[in-house]
Amino acid sequence: MEKGEIMKLPEDTLLLSKNGAEIPIGDSAAPIIDDQENVIGAVLVFWDMTEQRKVREQLSYQAFHDALTGLPNRLLFIDRLTQAIERLKRHQDTRFAVLFLDLDRFKLVNDSLGHPIGDQLLIAIAARLEGCLRASDTIARLGGDEFAILLEDIQDVSDACRAAERIIQELNVPFNLDAQQVFTTVSIGIVLGFSHHDQVEDLLRNADIAMYRAKALGKARYEVFDAIMHAQAKALLQLENDLRRAMDNCEFEVYYQPIISLSTNKLIGFEALVRWRHPKRGLISPAEFIPIAEETGLILEIDLWVLQEACYQTQLWQQQFANFNQPLTISVNLSSKHFTRSDLVEQILQVLEETGLNASSLKLEITETVIIDNPESATTILAQLKALGIGLSIDDFGTGYSSLSYLHRFPFDIMKIDRFFINRLDKESESLEIVRTIMMLAQNLSMVVIAEGVETSEQLNKLQELRCEYAQGYFFAPPLSQDAAESLIMRDHQ
Numbered sequence: 001m002e003k004g005e006i007m008k009l010p011e012d013t014l015l016l017s018k019n020g021a022e023i024p025i026g027d028s029a030a031p032i033i034d035d036q037e038n039v040i041g042a043v044l045v046f047w048d049m050t051e052q053r054k055v056r057e058q059l060s061y062q063a064f065h066d067a068l069t070g071l072p073n074r075l076l077f078i079d080r081l082t083q084a085i086e087r088l089k090r091h092q093d094t095r096f097a098v099l100f101l102d103l104d105r106f107k108l109v110n111d112s113l114g115h116p117i118g119d120q121l122l123i124a125i126a127a128r129l130e131g132c133l134r135a136s137d138t139i140a141r142l143g144g145d146e147f148a149i150l151l152e153d154i155q156d157v158s159d160a161c162r163a164a165e166r167i168i169q170e171l172n173v174p175f176n177l178d179a180q181q182v183f184t185t186v187s188i189g190i191v192l193g194f195s196h197h198d199q200v201e202d203l204l205r206n207a208d209i210a211m212y213r214a215k216a217l218g219k220a221r222y223e224v225f226d227a228i229m230h231a232q233a234k235a236l237l238q239l240e241n242d243l244r245r246a247m248d249n250c251e252f253e254v255y256y257q258p259i260i261s262l263s264t265n266k267l268i269g270f271e272a273l274v275r276w277r278h279p280k281r282g283l284i285s286p287a288e289f290i291p292i293a294e295e296t297g298l299i300l301e302i303d304l305w306v307l308q309e310a311c312y313q314t315q316l317w318q319q320q321f322a323n324f325n326q327p328l329t330i331s332v333n334l335s336s337k338h339f340t341r342s343d344l345v346e347q348i349l350q351v352l353e354e355t356g357l358n359a360s361s362l363k364l365e366i367t368e369t370v371i372i373d374n375p376e377s378a379t380t381i382l383a384q385l386k387a388l389g390i391g392l393s394i395d396d397f398g399t400g401y402s403s404l405s406y407l408h409r410f411p412f413d414i415m416k417i418d419r420f421f422i423n424r425l426d427k428e429s430e431s432l433e434i435v436r437t438i439m440m441l442a443q444n445l446s447m448v449v450i451a452e453g454v455e456t457s458e459q460l461n462k463l464q465e466l467r468c469e470y471a472q473g474y475f476f477a478p479p480l481s482q483d484a485a486e487s488l489i490m491r492d493h494q
């Protein structure tokens, strides 16, 4: 040992005590030097590190495991997946599979039976999953009701499919929780890993895409990620990127669909509907890009832009056609995504101030999902909007979960009956009864009704018999460009 040198034992050194117990120790050492500055010995100090070691192990365990189920968490799963990809470098003929599991209707369990039962269910599911897989497979809880499984050393995709079938079967048996029988099913997406060029994010994303396909095809089943899904995923990614640029490139336009009073046959206002003029693909329907915009959060910007544009235009029309009986109204769609933000009311107020439109000329269209997803914040926000004098419409009524019990708790003024029912008015007597019932409900709640998607004179006649007040649909006009809408106002105005 040199002078001044501190000798250290390797980390995690164990001390074997007389009774054979292993004690983790820490140590430090310092040389003993005589007056000629020669090293003549050393002082070694050891101490018991059992407690520190425990804390350290616990912390690292917590960082890599899910507290509720004790399963590996996303971090650990990603780590194992990375290692599995690494191993493919050395063993090119092996394969692994990632299974992405999402419980069907877990929210329903939580909402109806309470969170404690929801938690118990997740724990019980974790145990069942462990029971039906090999010890070498990694089962992780990624969050909420999402689980992921890594199956290593499999021959081909059929091994993964068999595992998925086993899981679906196992979970088919009801759970006994707190003296209640709880039923649940699961949808599974499978992706196969066979190249060391695979990327962790891609594998997880593709398994997720396959899982969504399983849900779309009826739930309680599995789907394997394939070339078609790959092409679709690529197109979707492209669309997502294009959508991000669309806002900066001013590729959006607002179209206006007339809303007609059935008692006077006059135009009372418009619904603003966004259009995307894609530089290569032409006009893209909102049905295609709104869901993507919602997923990426871009919907917040898009909706505010539409609001600004539509309010400004309506205010111009109101000035231009000032001798209208009633000022033209404008209905603007608001995605449920806005209702998790606290500055929504302020933003809307700002648009009204900037465009000079009167609050009473603006109607906001909201679907039932808003109330179902964010009941608390929706209550506050809707009350604030109402207090400003803005009209509130419940959109696509009849298609959602329609728990009628909530309706009276929210200050809606307008009910828009979904075109699904209006379309069948002239074909099925059942639809007529449904529309009649919805109209009675609206009347009891002091709401006015707008029928959506009126396409034929027969449908219009039925609606008039039912004394429906307002309607919109291709029978009157499709959504129109700004110029075409203006011509229509002029004609209506004469």
Ligand code: C2E
Pocket (backbone or CB within 6 Å): 257, 272, 273, 274, 285, 286, 287, 290, 299, 302, 303, 306, 333, 334, 335, 365, 395, 396, 419, 452, 453, 454, 455, 472, 473, 474, 475, 478, 479
């Ligand atoms: P929505 O709010 O229910 O809008 C009505 C949809 O029905 C529009 O489709 C309209 O063109 C279509 N429609 C109108 N009359 C008829 C008819 O007689 N027959 C049929 N078959 N269809 C009719 P569009 O413009 O493609 O919009 C689809 C959906 O996209 C809208 O449904 C709305 O949920 C959403 N959306 C549109 N613009 C916006 C927007 O600015 N913001 C948000 N958040 N969503 C929007």
Ligand code: CA
Pocket (backbone or CB within 6 Å): 271, 333, 365, 395
């Ligand atoms: Ca609407």
Ligand code: CA
Pocket (backbone or CB within 6 Å): 395, 396, 416, 418, 452
């Ligand atoms: Ca609608």
